[in-house]
Amino acid sequence: MGNMAAKSASGGLNSRDARSDSGAPGRNRVRLYIEGVVQGVGFRPFVYRLATQLGLTGWVRNTSQDVRIEVEGPHQSVQQFIHSLRTAAPSLSRIHHIEAERVGAQGSTRFEILESQFAPDKGQLISPDVATCTECMAEVLDCKDRRYRYPFTNCTNCGPRFTIITDMPYDRAHTTMANFTMCPECREEYEDPANRRFHAQPNACPVCGPQLSLVDSSGEAVHVVDPIARTATLLRDSRIVAVKGLGGFLLACDATASSAVQELRQRKQRPSKPFAIMVRDIQTARMHCELTTEEETLLLSHAAPIVLSRWKAESTICPDVAPGLAFLGIMLPYTPLHHVLLRELDCPLVMTSGNLSEEPIAAENEEALSRLHTIADYFLLHNRQIHSRYDDSVAMITDDEPHILRRARGYAPYPIQLPLDSPAVLAVGPQAKNSFCLAHKHRAFVSQHIGDLDSIETLDHFETTIALYRRLFGIEPEIIAHDLHPDYASTTYARQLAATGLKSVAVQHHHAHITSCMVENGVEDPVIGVAFDGSGLGSDGHIWGGEFLVADLSTSRRAAHLEYLPLPGGDAAILRPYRTATAYLATLLGEQSLQRSSALRLSSATVERETILRQIESHLNTPLTSSMGRLFDAIAALTGVRGTIDYDGQAAIELEMQAHKCHAVSPLDRYHFGIDRTDEGYLLRIADVLEAVLQDIEHDVGIPVIAAAFHESVSVITCEVCRLISSDTGIRTIALSGGVFQNTILLEMVSRQMRADGFKVIRHRHLPPNDGCVSLGQAVTAACFK
Numbered sequence: 001m002g003n004m005a006a007k008s009a010s011g012g013l014n015s016r017d018a019r020s021d022s023g024a025p026g027r028n029r030v031r032l033y034i035e036g037v038v039q040g041v042g043f044r045p046f047v048y049r050l051a052t053q054l055g056l057t058g059w060v061r062n063t064s065q066d067v068r069i070e071v072e073g074p075h076q077s078v079q080q081f082i083h084s085l086r087t088a089a090p091s092l093s094r095i096h097h098i099e100a101e102r103v104g105a106q107g108s109t110r111f112e113i114l115e116s117q118f119a120p121d122k123g124q125l126i127s128p129d130v131a132t133c134t135e136c137m138a139e140v141l142d143c144k145d146r147r148y149r150y151p152f153t154n155c156t157n158c159g160p161r162f163t164i165i166t167d168m169p170y171d172r173a174h175t176t177m178a179n180f181t182m183c184p185e186c187r188e189e190y191e192d193p194a195n196r197r198f199h200a201q202p203n204a205c206p207v208c209g210p211q212l213s214l215v216d217s218s219g220e221a222v223h224v225v226d227p228i229a230r231t232a233t234l235l236r237d238s239r240i241v242a243v244k245g246l247g248g249f250l251l252a253c254d255a256t257a258s259s260a261v262q263e264l265r266q267r268k269q270r271p272s273k274p275f276a277i278m279v280r281d282i283q284t285a286r287m288h289c290e291l292t293t294e295e296e297t298l299l300l301s302h303a304a305p306i307v308l309s310r311w312k313a314e315s316t317i318c319p320d321v322a323p324g325l326a327f328l329g330i331m332l333p334y335t336p337l338h339h340v341l342l343r344e345l346d347c348p349l350v351m352t353s354g355n356l357s358e359e360p361i362a363a364e365n366e367e368a369l370s371r372l373h374t375i376a377d378y379f380l381l382h383n384r385q386i387h388s389r390y391d392d393s394v395a396m397i398t399d400d401e402p403h404i405l406r407r408a409r410g411y412a413p414y415p416i417q418l419p420l421d422s423p424a425v426l427a428v429g430p431q432a433k434n435s436f437c438l439a440h441k442h443r444a445f446v447s448q449h450i451g452d453l454d455s456i457e458t459l460d461h462f463e464t465t466i467a468l469y470r471r472l473f474g475i476e477p478e479i480i481a482h483d484l485h486p487d488y489a490s491t492t493y494a495r496q497l498a499a500t501g502l503k504s505v506a507v508q509h510h511h512a513h514i515t516s517c518m519v520e521n522g523v524e525d526p527v528i529g530v531a532f533d534g535s536g537l538g539s540d541g542h543i544w545g546g547e548f549l550v551a552d553l554s555t556s557r558r559a560a561h562l563e564y565l566p567l568p569g570g571d572a573a574i575l576r577p578y579r580t581a582t583a584y585l586a587t588l589l590g591e592q593s594l595q596r597s598s599a600l601r602l603s604s605a606t607v608e609r610e611t612i613l614r615q616i617e618s619h620l621n622t623p624l625t626s627s628m629g630r631l632f633d634a635i636a637a638l639t640g641v642r643g644t645i646d647y648d649g650q651a652a653i654e655l656e657m658q659a660h661k662c663h664a665v666s667p668l669d670r671y672h673f674g675i676d677r678t679d680e681g682y683l684l685r686i687a688d689v690l691e692a693v694l695q696d697i698e699h700d701v702g703i704p705v706i707a708a709a710f711h712e713s714v715s716v717i718t719c720e721v722c723r724l725i726s727s728d729t730g731i732r733t734i735a736l737s738g739g740v741f742q743n744t745i746l747l748e749m750v751s752r753q754m755r756a757d758g759f760k761v762i763r764h765r766h767l768p769p770n771d772g773c774v775s776l777g778q779a780v781t782a783a784c785f786k
Contacts, residue, residue: 029058029072029105034085034098037125037414038067039170041092042156044113045198050088051111052193054081061114062169064124064474068117072108092127092157092302094414113199116169124168126161126472128410129246129390131304131334133158135196140336141343146185151228151337152210152384156200158302162413163247163390164202168472172201176385183208210384212337217373228337231380232344240264242354242368242376246335247390247409247448248361249354249368251376252278256347258318264350265320267375269357273647274322276306276329276392278351280342285330288315288348294397303410304334305393317348326657329394334409337382353391357647358452360461363389388468389461391449398744399751405742405768407435412448413469416766416776419524420553420783426466426477426497427778428490430509430536430771432648434458436466436490437775439783440475444519446767446776453489463493479503481782483512483774485537505782509536510547511556512777513737517769518553519780521762526552527733528559528725530718530750532740533770534574534629534649543567545627545738546684548721550729554784559725560682562631564624568615577633577651578603578643582612583622584634588687589694596694599640628714628740631686635710638693639703649739655707656743662708670696670705671713675721682721689713708745715749722754733760739770 034043039062047060047069056073071081086095132140136153139145147153154160167174182190186205189197197203204210214227224230231241235252238260242249251268253260255277265271279285282296289309291299298307311317311328322328331351333339342349354362354372362368363386368379394406404411418439427437434450447465451458470476482494484506498504507515513536514529529549538544538558546562566583573579581600585593591613594600604612615622629652636642636651641658645651671692674685689710696706722734734754741747741763751761767773 027072027105027107028075028078029070029103030078030082030100031103032069032071032082032085032098032100034067034069034095035065035125036096037092037094037127039124039168040127040161040165040201042090042196042198042200043067043093045156045193045196046088046090046093047085048111048113048193048198050081050084056081057108057111059112059114062116062124062171064117064168066124070103071111072105090157092130094125096125096417116171124170124473125415126165126168126170126413128162128303128412128414129160130158130302131332131410132336132339136336137339140339147205149228149340150206150209151212151335151340151382152202152204153336154200154202154204155196156198157196159200159202160246163386163388164384165472166387170201175201176387177202177204180204180209180384210382213381213383215369215379215381217369217377217379219369219373222378227380228340229344231378232341234378235345235349236347238263239377240267240375241378241380242362242372243337243341243351243380244365244368244382244386245337247386247388248363249372250351251354251372253350254347255317255321255350258320261318261320261350264352264375268352271646272323272650273357274325274329275350275352276331276394277317277321277348278331278333278338278342279348280346281332284348285332288312288317289328289330292397292400294400294402298395298397298402299330299332301410303393304332305395305410306331308394308396308405321350324654324657326660327396331392351392358458359455360451360458361389361391388448388465396744398747403747403769404764404766405770406449407446407767407772408448411766413445414766415443415445416520417522418442418444418519418780418783419522420780422780422783423479424475424477425479425481425779425783426470427481427507427775427782428494429775429778430483431485431488431490433768433771434462434490435772435775436462436469437779438469438473438475438477439779440473444776444779445469445473445475449772459489462490477502479505479782481505481507481778483537483778484508484539505785507778507781508539508556509774510538510544510549510738511551512774512781513769514549514551514556514735515553515777515781516767516773517735517737517762517764518551519776520765520767521735523733523735523762524553525733526550526729526731527735527762528722528729528731529556529735529737530722531738532628533738535625535627538626543623543625543627545625545629546631547626548682548725550725550731551735553780558681559728560684560721562626562628562684563686564626565630565686566616566619566622567625567630568612568622570621570623574630574633574645576603576644577637579612580630581634581637582609583616584631584686585638585690586613586616588690593694597638597640597697599643600638603637603643628738632740634690635693635707638690639697639706641703641707649742652740652743656711656745658704658707659711659745661704662702664705664708666708666712668705668709668712670709673713673717675717675724682724684717684721711743711745711749715746715753718750719753719757722759723757726759732758733762735762737764737769737773741769
């Protein structure tokens with residue numbers, strides 16, 4: 001079916017499908033095919049009400065591929081109906097295509113909702129889970145309402161969607177609500193076209209729906225009338241409670257109690273990685289964070305993500321929640337359970353993923369009791385199955401625009417529109433911060449955040465979710481796209497699939513980053529792609545990460561990069577940035593320079609320094625890297641900000657926090673990269689930067705000034721190199737990608753300067769700049785080689 005979006009919106013019909021009417025005189029009958037996110041969002045009830053209001057007859061039904069409608073009535077009323085499908089559709093719906101054709105009038109006398117129709121190998125778009133709407137919340141908080149304090153209240157405007165769907169079309173029988181038979185009152189709501197729960201598939205109440213229960217860490221039931229009230233009491237007593245939510249369990253404790261937060265860190269084996277906080281409402285959020293208007297809008301949106309916002313000094317949330325950081329990850333309640341619990345307790349709660357570090361979030365009751373019994377004192381359970389694991393999304397605002405850092409609840413599995421007609425492609429993504437992508441025709445379905453593929457549990461989650469997406473969206477891949485790195489678990493998975501006869505395409509990591517950014521912004525012409533991250537295997541076999549590419553969707557050329565430097569011990573240097581700093585100084589400034597940083601001297605024993613130097617000299621387990629992320633690590637280690645890490649990006653994040661403390665007037669103009677022009681492109685030299693940083697350390701210049709000056713120098717060299725490449729190529733569009741661009745200072749400095757210079761700057765709009773975007777780029781680049 002063709003795209004009739006423009007014609008349908010104005011009430012026109014596809015003339016090639018028109019044919020003579022028959023039946024009742026003076027009446028038109030039109031068949032409509034609606035594609036988009038139009039199931040599970042109240043679309044059929046909306047269609048029913050609209051047709052009835054306009055005096056039209058006919059029917060509407062879900063299919064596995066679309067929503068189909070036939071309407072019959074006076075010509076003007078039919079045209080108004082078609083126009084209103086777009087202009088008045090439910091807020092959660094997203095209409096991508098409408099095709100219309102005239103059919104013979106039948107003289108029907110009413111409008112009805114027909115039974116859904118299943119079509120094998122066809123896929124329909126699915127709404128993400130949606131935060132509780134104001135109407136449902138009013139019922140939950142009304143002591144006279146039959147749903148008072150009911151934690152599973154929902155309607156067609158809110159509640160679970162993706163996490164409960166087992167198959168398409170979206171009907172109750174194809175959800176994990178299938179085992180809950182509606183009571184007469186719920187059934188009446190479900191069948192009443194005037195009710196907002198008309199055909200709300202998860203509809204339920206305390207009589208017929210899911211129920212809560214409370215158990216201790218051994219699984220023994222705690223017999224209470226009100227599990228939420230008892231949970232609030234436990235949290236006040238500094239207990240840790242695992243709370244089952246939409247997409248899995250969250251571990252909760254009192255965010256104002258340092259002892260509880262420290263205990264959770266010890267049990268969860270998470271020494272310093274920041275925790276997310278949930279607060280009662282937006283007024284409470286303002287008490288703890290310096291919220292901007294854009295941040296408040298994001299917190300209150302349907303997606304309701306965790307939002308990173310500047311932490312107020314007077315906040316009562318204990319510093320152990322996010323050690324050393326100036327920003328707090330804060331979110332609002334997004335289910336009735338959360339709303340009731342936060343009102344019962346009325347204090348901020350840590351709400352962090354229910355897992356041990358780097359494992360997937362626990363989803364089911366028995367699984368949670370098995371995996372989390374050494375962490376949680378109690379478990380607040382419910383008996384509605386979670387079919388797909390779903391972490392909380394994380395976002396921040398930069399330059400007044402949302403910037404996704406982790407894409408899951410509230411966003412996935414909304415598709416991303418493609419600029420090409422893609423064959424069926426499965427792109428399996430990278431090793432870290434994995435997501436995968438299924439692409440077909442003009443849509444790409446990027447999965448929710450899967451995580452690091454370092455454990456059996458995460459690999460199982462990865463494979464299970466791929467199978468679910470293939471089934472729900474009816475896509476059987478012809479092409480498998482993967483990273484160049486042969487040792488990634490995702491690459492191994494891709495090779496296994498390719499062995500069955502599917503075409504396999506390897507895509508360079510940083511080209512995939514830039515392609516993703518281009519696709520998200522609808523850009524097809526060549527760009528100057530700046531890809532700054534920690535690591536990605538380059539086409540020359542070295543570790544890249546400080547890259548300037550001239551790229552389009554199908555090809556890329558390395559135009560500039562940071563100079564190669566040794567990374568002694570590989571992953572050991574990533575976990576211990578002082579090793580990276582030692583190697584960089586020894587290589588560029590000589591061994592004697594190691595004595596000039598007291599922080600570096602204190603980070604490692606003499607024996608280890610000698611070992612590092614021997615590794616560099618012998619090239620033993622010492623890959624070469626051009627990574628910008630590792631350069632940030634080295635500066636953090638030199639200045640004493642962070643010599644070892646216990647979570648990804650910690651050293652660079654804490655260096656950024658120091659830069660936020662600097663109140664000196666810009667430009668600081670303290671550090672300068674060198675640039676050499678070679679046959680292959682431009683080479684960025686860092687020796688002068690390291691020397692200047694050491695001099696500032698020796699002269700007791702404050703760490704915030706050093707950190708801010710370093711950020712400024714990276715921005716200046718980035719812009720300078722982009723200008724040089726533009727002069728060589730004539731390209732005036734800059735694409736920024738890679739985990740380093742999660743750094744708000746650097747992102748905003750580069751974006752503003754390049755725009756001031758007349759360049760078009762594109763950044764990620766729907767996906768994270770980190771490796772969570774890579775699978776989309778893999779899919780599109782592979783599709784170009786169909």
